[in-house]
Amino acid sequence: MTEGAKIVLGSASAEDDLRLPRAPGVIRAFWARHPRLADVALVIITLLFAGPTFILGQVFEPPGPAVSALILVLMLITALCLLWRRRHPLIVLAVAASPLVLTSPDISGAIVGLAPTFAIYAVAVYRSNRAALWALGITVAANAAVSTAWMVFGSVPAGEGIPGVVGNATMLLVGTLVGTNVGSRKRYVEALIDRSRQLARERDQ
Template identity: 45%
Template sequence: MSKPRSRSAVALEDDGLRLPRPPGVFRRFWARHPLFGDILIALFCLVLSLTPVRAGEHDLPEPTAILLAVLVPISVVAACGTLLLRRRHPLVPFVAAFLAEAFFLFLGAPGGTPMVTVAAYSLAVYASSRAAWLGLGIGLGALAALSAALMAVGTITLQMAANGLIGNLVVGLIGVLIGINVGGRKRYLAALIDRSRQLLIERDQQAQLAAAAERARIAREMHDIVSHSLTVIVALSEGAAATSDAARAREAATAAAATARSALGEMRSMLGVLRDDGAPLPLSPMSAPTPHDTVMNAQRAGFPVSLSSTGGTTFGPGVEHAVARIVQEGVTNAIRHAPAATAIAVRLERSARGVVVEIVNDGVGDASGPSGFGLKGLAERVAHVNGDIEYGRTEVSRWRLRATIPGGEPGVEQELEQS
């Protein structure tokens, strides 16, 4: 069973929808005090419905007159009392009103009291238009059948039966027609408000999904920048500390400073974009070091990295950016997890069909450290450009990372999926 929503939750939704105030002081008062309004309506119907009881009195056998004198007022009071249930159980006052009208036939009283109008109106508003028409038809049919039976035994005349049926038909039609108009408008407005609330919830969900996707993209960019740069800086710093050659130590320190300066520039560029209102992260390959720069930085740090490239086809910024980040992450993983590697081979194969990036290194140990976010981020990045990636051991101590990215038409910018 679903838990009912609190009034505060509904109020917050209404505030988000910016619903206008209901018009009119009296309408707002009745909307806030529905029970008080139902009591006044029930009393009004009671006063007007007791009048036909007195007007319809005629010569009857004494036992029958006494019985009707007791039953008819009781039925009227009971029917008017059930009007307090018209919002939650609209069928109850409708049935009670027609039962009271059936007693009026025995008296030969003029038919059609306000009880029938209010009951038919309530059935149309709080149930449905179909229920109101069906109920009115059944009620009038039952009164017609009862009138025919009473005429057959001589209790009432044809004129009395016609007065009762026509009176109930008129007041019933008035209640049904007004109720259908009001109920249809009420249900239409409720459907509009409900749809607006659904759109508001969907808008918030879309905003949350977009924020989550943007956070994941920012995390990938920061990981690529920080992880690679710090790995190279650590390797250069360790090499400078281990060597006794002042010139080599100075060269390593200079290379570490240059790597740190490049990483700082990338971070400043990315943070500057984040401060701009709604601007996406730059996807130009200039925002990431080229594969050649990545290999040169690793070579300056003393790692045996080589680069081979075939084909001269270039593609849009989205593909080139992904290629640069794949090479950067692959070389960084090789430096971090295979420090004793004797060869780290980077191969780029470009053609009209796309780009194949392959990074192979040896020196992989048996013990693996805790898994990070690099490979997961690469898989997401390659998926955004509709590519495929595979990685793993090819031999006991060899590791291969291979990504295939379709390029489309050369030189045409690839559109990335924006969540």
């Protein structure tokens, strides 16, 4: 048997010896086996959360057909972009949080919902904690700057703008904290698995 064949067989033996534990709980194991289904469920939850706010706005303070259509389109885009949160978390966050800097605070409140929270969570889990913290600071600062400009030069009163900024910052902070916790644990487990595989290969060789 050649040396290359021995290394290949040794690697296969190492993989056989490494017995990984199953994900705890039936629900977590199900979502781990069906990641795309989890993403679709996340989009549905986001739309269900933002839907009542949009409907109430149409009933009590209708902004007009053009603005209503814009709100609806942006709400769908910010929710649907979560389908790509695993592959392109930073781009998804930019899209999900875009209403916070492109629209006035009274309009963005009817659009964003939970989308930026889920998006910045994905940045922490699928990129890094540092990227999530930078994204948090930039997003909150941009939202505060835009809201301040609307309160000073626009028609948005401080009683609406300030609570909106605080609420958005709080939701983004929650998503970041949860994401950094989950992401750190995920990367730690992956490092342990890689190290175990390396030790098993070295033992067989």
